Amino acid sequence: xxxxxxxxxxxxxxxxxxxxxxxxxxxxxxxxxxxxxxxxxxxxxxxxxxxxxxxxxxxxxxxxxxxxxxxxxxxxxxxxxxxxxxxxxxxxxxxxxxxxxxxxxxxxxxxxxxxxxxxxxxxxxxxxxxxxx
Numbered sequence: 001x002x003x004x005x006x007x008x009x010x011x012x013x014x015x016x017x018x019x020x021x022x023x024x025x026x027x028x029x030x031x032x033x034x035x036x037x038x039x040x041x042x043x044x045x046x047x048x049x050x051x052x053x054x055x056x057x058x059x060x061x062x063x064x065x066x067x068x069x070x071x072x073x074x075x076x077x078x079x080x081x082x083x084x085x086x087x088x089x090x091x092x093x094x095x096x097x098x099x100x101x102x103x104x105x106x107x108x109x110x111x112x113x114x115x116x117x118x119x120x121x122x123x124x125x126x127x128x129x130x131x132x133x
Contacts, residue, residue, distance in 0.1 A: 027086035
C-alpha cells in the first residue's frame with residue numbers, strides 16, 4: 001500500500017516529507033562526520049553543485065559549508081508532478097570537537113560529494129617541573 005499525502009494540503013502532495021531538510025530560506029544537505037586514525041572527515045551530499053558555488057570556512061571549532069544549487073534550465077516544465085530536490089542557498093555548520101590542524105584542512109568536491117579532511121593535531125606533551133616549597 002502506498003502512503004499518499006493528505007488532499008487537505010495541496011503543497012504536501014508536492015513536497016511530502018521534504019520540509020525537515022528546509023530551515024528558513026535555506027536547505028540543508030545531508031552530512032556524514034567520521035573519524036579516521038589521522039583525521040576527522042566531513043562528507044556532504046551536494047549533487048548538482050559546482051565547486052565554484054561552495055564556500056568552506058573554519059570559525060573556531062566550527063566548520064561552515066555554504067553555497068547554492070541552481071536549477072537546471074534544460075527542460076521547459078509544463079506541469080510539476082513531484083518536487084523533492086531543493087535548490088537555492090544552503091548552509092551547514094558542524095562543530096569539530098577534536099583538535100585539528102587548521103592550516104592543513106583540504107576540501108574536494110567529487111561526484112556530488114564534498115569531502116573536507118581535517119587532520120588531527122598531534123598530541124602535545126609538556127613536562128611540568130615540580131618545585132620545592
